[in-house]
Amino acid sequence: MLRRLLSLATSLTTATALTLAALPAPAEAATTACRPGAGSPRCSVWTGKVSWVADGDTLLVDVNGDGTKTPRSIRLIGVQAMEQHVYSPQPAKRRGDCHAIEATARVEQLVKAGKGVVRMTAQKSGSQSRSRPLRSMSVKINGKWRDIGEDLVRHGYALWLPFAGEWAWDSAYELAEANAAAEKNLMWDDDYCGTGPAQDAQLSVWANSDADGDDATNLNGEWVRIGNTGAQPVPIGGWWVRDSGLRRYTFAAGAEVPAGGAVYVHVGKGADTATDKYWGLTAPIFTNVDPLGHSVGDGAYLFDPQGDLRQAMLYPCRVHCGSPLTGKVTLRVKYAGVEKIEVVNTSDQPVDLQGHAVVSRYQHRFEESTVLQPGESLEVQLAGGRRVLDDAGGEVRLQTADMWTVACRWWGTGKC
Structure with missing residues (x-):
């Protein structure tokens, strides 16, 4: 939507x-x-x-x-x-x-x-x-x-x-x-307003703008993920995430991003836990990319209590785009009969799929560390295993979180 x-x-x-x-x-x-x-x-x-x-x-x-x-x-x-x-x-x-x-x-x-x-x-x-x-x-x-x-x-x-x-x-x-x-x-400049807190924190932002199914009825499928690749938890009480408008979600005192883990802010309503927070909004807020509808993208932003913009995700990527998986993985797709989609590590080194997604009409996100050994493949399911690939034509892509295409397979009327 x-x-x-x-x-x-x-x-x-x-x-x-x-x-x-x-x-x-x-x-x-x-x-x-x-x-x-x-x-x-x-x-x-x-x-x-x-x-x-x-x-x-x-x-x-x-x-x-x-x-x-x-x-x-x-x-x-x-x-x-x-x-x-x-x-x-x-x-x-x-x-x-x-x-x-x-x-x-x-x-x-x-x-x-x-x-x-x-x-x-x-x-x-x-x-x-x-x-x-x-x-x-x-x-x-x-x-x-x-x-x-x-x-x-x-x-x-x-x-x-x-x-x-x-x-x-x-x-x-x-x-x-x-x-x-x-x-x-x-x-x-992430310390323009003042140094700290947690100035050296290894944080990332991932906004899932396109929830599975109808965004309007799956509000909590639209989220902002704050990841932490560091070895120590990062306190984020008083920090806030926002869209490009005025809407913001402020983290309560005591909130933290666990070491090697993440905190999710879901757009809709729910009961907060240590790792899942709920914005409480009643409609989706992140614009889906649709060039035919003149919709070119959007952004999600993480600010600290001083007002410094510490991390952001702008999508789709326009500058300095890329992925460490480029040239190392490929896709195998069977669209007729029993559908099958596999991600294959074609390199001689282990690769981690975290921060990527397999995308067609639906998507499968690798939100946590998912390592493939050399030559190893991983089958992924879209929409819970339901039949979703059109025999007449389509494409399946492996993309970064900010929508940079790493690998693509197409058939029929599809196009990569």
């Missing part, structure tokens, strides 16, 4: 938000390409003058042609800055989470360089978030339009956030975030 994130950043005060929401809509907009380059969809386009920057993803803009000089609160498409709690045109009065004030200052810097004039675009002129129009914004610097949102994500000031119906920017922003993470820019 495809999902897009609709819950957005904290708005201004209630009174201000209500006032801005009541303002008249802007005049009918002209159109332009949403993004530079061939193949871009068309977008409605407006211009305006920035009055002031509320935070790293919200600006107050006097929109040209809307019949009023009163600024409107405009929400940036495609980005999620960290939370700011005190808003002011005066920087010294602002307060917020680690990275929040830096994001606001970066937007101000870009707006100033563009002399306060912004070009705003949207695929759907009626797109809104909490009564705020959703717009991509660009400023003209040295004769060229610079995308504010892409700049924020690329330099680590904000996370990439997919929006329903506004997909034109997703692929570029996803790549921008992957590059920012690879370069450890700003919020991807």
Whole structure:
């Protein structure tokens, strides 16, 4: 099931938000390409003058042609800055989470360089978030339009956030975030907000975005796994995981990731144990990848109590992709009659399948250490052994957790 994130950043005060929401809509907009380059969809386009920057993803803009000089609160498409709690045109009065004030200052810097004039675009002129129009914004610097949102994500000031119906920017922003993470820019610097706790912990994040069956009825099949490959348990009380929107799950005091083990945060409801926690949400939150539906991926993020982003999983992988199993394993697939799928170690060394998954219409995940000796094979079942492979055509892949294909077998109308 495809999902897009609709819950957005904290708005201004209630009174201000209500006032801005009541303002008249802007005049009918002209159109332009949403993004530079061939193949871009068309977008409605407006211009305006920035009055002031509320935070790293919200600006107050006097929109040209809307019949009023009163600024409107405009929400940036495609980005999620960290939370700011005190808003002011005066920087010294602002307060917020680690990275929040830096994001606001970066937007101000870009707006100033563009002399306060912004070009705003949207695929759907009626797109809104909490009564705020959703717009991509660009400023003209040295004769060229610079995308504010892409700049924020690329330099680590904000996370990439997919929006329903506004997909034109997703692929570029996803790549921008992957590059920012690879370069450890700003919020991807894991001790920017302060050293520790457990600064040397060997943690990992794995988000299972596509639960077996219908995601909406299998909420607990969608989870975030915090793994620990170290020899000591890692206390994570006060740490939190989040999606690219505002939803977060905070670990209670006493929570820890066991040595060589993992803690799971399931999206739905349940009774917490030492290794299985429950977010308590009523709908799936992680976007499934579906290029035909303009859904290119998402992310899951682990923060420590200081606000440092300690680990994340961005999917599918776009930068520095790979697997230690590449060239060492293959798949054997029998799709007709009695189905059979095997993973085979073709190398002369043992291999560990942990952190990988066999994927077709369903998937089998290797969440714990699963070692194959040289020449050894392992049969895996999808959907509890039910018949799931289409004789007319399909493919089976061995993928990393972030969806990098290690090995693939196809038949008929399938394609690797």
